[in-house]
Amino acid sequence: MSLINGLPSHVLLVHVVVVLIPLTALALVAAALWPRAGRRLGPLLPLLALVALVSVPLTTHAGEWLERHVDDDALVRRHAELGDGLLPWALGLFVLAAVVWWTGRRAPAEPGQGGGTRWSALPVRIVVGVLSLAVAAGAVVDVYRIGDSGAKAAWHDAYSKTVKGAEDGS
Template identity: 35%
Template sequence: MDFQIAGLPAHILLVHVVVVGIPLLAVLLVVLAAWPAARRVLWLPTVIGAFVLLGLTYLTIESGEWLEHRVNETPLIEAHTEQGKDIEPWAIGLTVIAVLIAVLAIVERRQVRRAAVDAVPAPPTGATASAATTAARPTSTATAAGPTGTATATDAAAPPRARTARTVVSVLLTIAAVVVGAGATWTIIQIGDAGARAVWQGSYSDSPTGGGEGSDGGGDD
């Protein structure tokens, strides 16, 4: 497979997406795990983004190995290429957490709708049944509306065990997101540092070398 984009090695372009995307996804997962209203709105784009980023991570690793065979091999480049594979388990971990957050969000929305239906009073019998049912409809609709579930009345109407279970799962997912996100971010920093050393160490001078405007020499006295 030819890993080139517009005549340039794809690795030097893809790596920027991964370097920025991994930490952003890590922060977003922590927010969604700890904030129910946010995850009920953003769970779908987040899980899609996590899978896209996972695919780009694998492409970045493969394109890096492709590029390694087309440059002068040095110990620093070999070390950077091997170290690049360290991000794989962290990227998979972030994707798994995104999927679990999506599952939690779907369960919450179903519980919200079920609580809203259960909160609707049974229609009374007699001549006032029609008027009472009509008056109750706007309340039930308002309670069930919105992707966030208007959590006040509906969460209060949910069974205590369900609320407790959701809270426990949310706390565990928050801890997992913090741990995995921190590990992924630190790994990206380490890989980026190794890549910078592989490219620039020994290939630049501490002082200007050419005849540009910033050079110290070459002027007439």
């Protein structure tokens, strides 16, 4: 998939990644740290993470096509290199989302119901919470860095720093 309605598909697909990765990160952290949120999200959490995960290689592949159709530029190469590093973060979000969902659906709704929460579950929740925070932060920072480099690559020579038509007062 190289073009969508005459536009390079990368410039359209990138918006899916820019929205879904931070949204998934936020939902993961909420579900990992607040079990009630995890229960409310239910299977939506791993499904959201799966869509985000699948969108990354689609966007990267479209970006590789676009890279071959623009002038060779150091900023474009840097953007492409950074973009290649997002897939492990997206995979981490998906794995942790699946773990949070799976453990959340097996836990009783409230402590004390169905035998209560075992003490051994607390260290596991802490580890999963810390991992979720770390992977979510890493994914969001990576999306920011990739987006910033892409904006610089796309716009560094594409606009004027002075107002066009300023000499006639418009």
